[in-house]
Amino acid sequence: AQLDTLDLVVLVALLVGSVAYFTKGTYWAVPKDPYASSANLNGAAKSGKTRDIVEKMDETGKNCVIFYGSQTGTAEDYASRLAKEGSQRFGLKTMVADIEDYDYENLDKFSEDKIAFFVLATYGEGEPTDNAVEFYQFLTGEDISFESGASADDSPLSSLKYVAFGLGNNTYEHYNSMVRHVDAALTKLGAQRIGTAGEGDDGAGTMEEDFLAWKEPMWAALTDAMDLQEREAVYEPVFSVDEDEMTTLEDDSVFLGELTAAHRAGQPKGPYSAHNPYIAPIAESHELFTVKDRNCLHMEIDISGSNLSYQTGDHIAIWPTNAGAEVDRFLQVFGIEDKRNVVINVKGIDVTAKVPIPAPTTYDVAVRYYMEVCAPVSRQFVSSLAAFAPDEATKNEIVRLGNDKDYFHEKITNQCYNIAQALQSITSKPFTAVPFSLLIEGLNKLQPRYYSISSSSLVQKDKISITAVVESVRLPGASHMVKGVTTNYLLALKQKQNGDPSPDPHGLTYSITGPRNKYDGIHVPVHVRHSNFKLPSDPTKPIIMVGPGTGVAPFRGFIQERAALAAKGEKVGTTLLFFGCRKSDEDFIYQDEFKKYQEQMGDSLKIITAFSREGAEKVYVQHRLKENAPLVSELLKQKANFYVCGDAANMAREVNLVLGHIIAEQRGMPAERGEEMVKHMRSSGSYQEDVW
Numbered sequence: 029a030q031l032d033t034l035d036l037v038v039l040v041a042l043l044v045g046s047v048a049y050f051t052k053g054t055y056w057a058v059p060k061d062p063y064a065s066s067a068n069l070n071g072a073a074k075s076g077k078t079r080d081i082v083e084k085m086d087e088t089g090k091n092c093v094i095f096y097g098s099q100t101g102t103a104e105d106y107a108s109r110l111a112k113e114g115s116q117r118f119g120l121k122t123m124v125a126d127i128e129d130y131d132y133e134n135l136d137k138f139s140e141d142k143i144a145f146f147v148l149a150t151y152g153e154g155e156p157t158d159n160a161v162e163f164y165q166f167l168t169g170e171d172i173s174f175e176s177g178a179s180a181d182d183s184p185l186s187s188l189k190y191v192a193f194g195l196g197n198n199t200y201e202h203y204n205s206m207v208r209h210v211d212a213a214l215t216k217l218g219a220q221r222i223g224t225a226g227e228g229d230d231g232a233g234t235m236e237e238d239f240l241a242w243k244e245p246m247w248a249a250l251t252d253a254m255d256l257q258e259r260e261a262v263y264e265p266v267f268s269v270d271e272d273e274m275t276t277l278e279d280d281s282v283f284l285g286e287l288t289a290a291h292r293a294g295q296p297k298g299p300y301s302a303h304n305p306y307i308a309p310i311a312e313s314h315e316l317f318t319v320k321d322r323n324c325l326h327m328e329i330d331i332s333g334s335n336l337s338y339q340t341g342d343h344i345a346i347w348p349t350n351a352g353a354e355v356d357r358f359l360q361v362f363g364i365e366d367k368r369n370v371v372i373n374v375k376g377i378d379v380t381a382k383v384p385i386p387a388p389t390t391y392d393v394a395v396r397y398y399m400e401v402c403a404p405v406s407r408q409f410v411s412s413l414a415a416f417a418p419d420e421a422t423k424n425e426i427v428r429l430g431n432d433k434d435y436f437h438e439k440i441t442n443q444c445y446n447i448a449q450a451l452q453s454i455t456s457k458p459f460t461a462v463p464f465s466l467l468i469e470g471l472n473k474l475q476p477r478y479y480s481i482s483s484s485s486l487v488q489k490d491k492i493s494i495t496a497v498v499e500s501v502r503l504p505g506a507s508h509m510v511k512g513v514t515t516n517y518l519l520a521l522k523q524k525q526n527g528d529p530s531p532d533p534h535g536l537t538y539s540i541t542g543p544r545n546k547y548d549g550i551h552v553p554v555h556v557r558h559s560n561f562k563l564p565s566d567p568t569k570p571i572i573m574v575g576p577g578t579g580v581a582p583f584r585g586f587i588q589e590r591a592a593l594a595a596k597g598e599k600v601g602t603t604l605l606f607f608g609c610r611k612s613d614e615d616f617i618y619q620d621e622f623k624k625y626q627e628q629m630g631d632s633l634k635i636i637t638a639f640s641r642e643g644a645e646k647v648y649v650q651h652r653l654k655e656n657a658p659l660v661s662e663l664l665k666q667k668a669n670f671y672v673c674g675d676a677a678n679m680a681r682e683v684n685l686v687l688g689h690i691i692a693e694q695r696g697m698p699a700e701r702g703e704e705m706v707k708h709m710r711s712s713g714s715y716q717e718d719v720w
């Protein structure tokens with residue numbers, strides 16, 4: 029077929045914009061019948077496949093592996109996008125690999141005509157993501173040695189060519205430390221980096237643009253290094269999506285939102301984990317304050333009988349369901365509303381492609397339970413839809429949006445549109461030509477959200493409390509409210525549990541009873557993530573906690589624990605909480621409970637409050653911290669642990685600064701010494717953050 033100029037532009041936009049998952053479905057990645065086995069469906073290695081990446085690439089004819097270290101799915105998404113672009117634009121034989129699925133001792137056998145990408149997120153306090161811990165420890169370990177017997181001094185990785193991109197957040201102290209450390213370690217071992225080591229910054233909100241800006245020079249360098257030829261590309265689906273007219277959604281084989289095959293069969297069994305969530309009953313739920321348009325939830329999640337356990341300070345992950353209104357919008361925009369209940373089979377076309385959606389399933393279920401359809405949209409993804417626009421004018425507009433960063437920001441990003449809203453803002457015609465595989469490739473898997481557990485495991489080992497503020501925000505300039513996926517779902521569950529006749533908050537409807545009614549009686553899928561945010565093992569040690577708003581969540585657990593110890597007659601150290609909110613009679617959560625703990629703990633519990641909307645001046649926790657400098661300093665001298673929880677962007681950063689000032693001022697040191705002391709406290713574990 030002839031290509032006109034516009035088509036070429038569209039194709040270029042498309043190939044630049046090709047967005048895909050090769051392996052998003054690591055949870056479901058097992059060959060042949062991926063859903064036949066039950067619990068741990070994570071990754072090739074666990075299903076008995078090789079852990080030898082060199083062998084794997086030879087076997088499957090690949091010359092490019094894209095490893096990802098991902099916690100929330102973004103790094104995994106970028107890895108998939110790079111794989112797709114590498115294959116369509118440069119003819120690389122790409123595969124995406126979860127970094128924990130392979131061994132590293134034979135990276136010295138990686139051949140020179142191949143390339144390894146490392147797409148690595150940094151998590152928390154400069155830590156590797158859960159799936160990259162072993163890799164990181166291996167690479168940065170003291171006595172590193174390879175299968176061939178080579179040691180660090182022999183430049184063992186001299187044949188390894190690699191590309192590196194990191195995902196970080198500059199509001200954290202150890203910004204992008206994973207990619208920086210891995211890059212340094214690989215270079216030290218003799219490996220050759222191609223292009224620069226890219227760094228995306230979530231803190232500045234520029235992750236996507238950082239990624240786009242980094243990858244073009246990287247591809248140019250890689251083209252030189254590997255002698256690649258850039259070529260025109262058309263959309264090549266990674267997955268086949270076939271409608272199955274013979275099977276109905278009543279069929280036992282069809283996934284109706286279940287997260288594993290065992291769940292589908294109605295026989296989930298432990299151990300429960302990030303790959304096998306537990307469908308937990310919500311024992312009790314209520315709101316912590318009632319103010320117009322603001323909701324804050326307290327929920328008790330019953331884990332008795334699940335074999336799940338937690339420790340005070342851990343996190344719980346909640347697996348959400350998308351709101352009905354957004355599911356409907358998505359299906360309408362892509363013209364699949366009428367066939368929402370048609371059963372579809374989704375299969376990987378390439379052998380290394382892993383299907384991110386458990387199948388067979390239906391369009392409706394895929395969108396409701398498995399796809400992140402409400403998230404902000406990327407310019408790359410929108411531009412990949414140009415070739416499938418319903419008419420020329422729409423196509424032109426999409427091409428413009430794809431090519432013009434500022435225009436895209438004005439029209440889409442600043443409006444806070446999700447993908448369906450974005451397309452609705454361009455045209456009212458449905459995008460019926462978009463292949464469903466492109467949507468599966470281009471959108472993330474629906475991710476669980478984490479919550480700091482707000483109870484003490486000592487006091488209630490079988491019930492996990494969560495404290496969550498319902499996200500309902502109008503961002504400046506946007507024309508509509510953004511409704512958080514998980515928190516609005518939890519609000520609906522709470523309303524249903526409390527007999528609200530219309531349990532759908534803000535006009536959002538939910539499939540409250542879940543797949544095959546398995547969530548009826550108010551259940552929600554969860555798993556527990558252990559964290560390092562911990563009380564000192566010695567309860568007599570003083571602690572200072574700074575937790576405004578829902579940042580108080582883990583501290584409610586800490587205080588609950590110390591109050592219980594005090595009630596048993598044990599001695600507990602000074603327990604100082606800085607809490608902040610808008611008004612004392614509006615959103616001071618757990619106020620009554622704290623009074624009760626005060627009775628049990630007497631003088632050892634001190635709560636210092638900051639109300640930002642009560643006086644003429646706005647007062648925040650960091651101001652109170654400063655005012656109480658002598659007390660804070662005295663407690664630090666007594667070896668107090670210092671904890672911060674809540675808003676990462678502003679509060680945590682300021683608290684860090686203020687503490688440095690306090691130390692310097694109170695001990696008569698120069699300001700830099702104060703900062704150093706805080707750094708030292710961080711590295712020794714006496715300054716701990718749980719921020720988001």
Ligand code: FAD
Binds near residue numbers: 403481500515578719
């Ligand atoms: P999401 O749908 O994930 O949206 C979140 C935000 O993203 C929105 O408010 C909006 O700002 C933005 N957004 C979403 N969609 C769009 C769009 N289309 N366009 C533009 N912007 C958009 N929260 C608590 O309340 N309590 C806790 O104790 C707590 N602990 C946490 C502990 C950890 C370790 C972490 C990582 C997070 C914690 N959080 C906690 C935050 C929590 O995980 C969720 O991020 C939060 O509840 C919002 O989830 P959601 O699904 O409702 O919102």
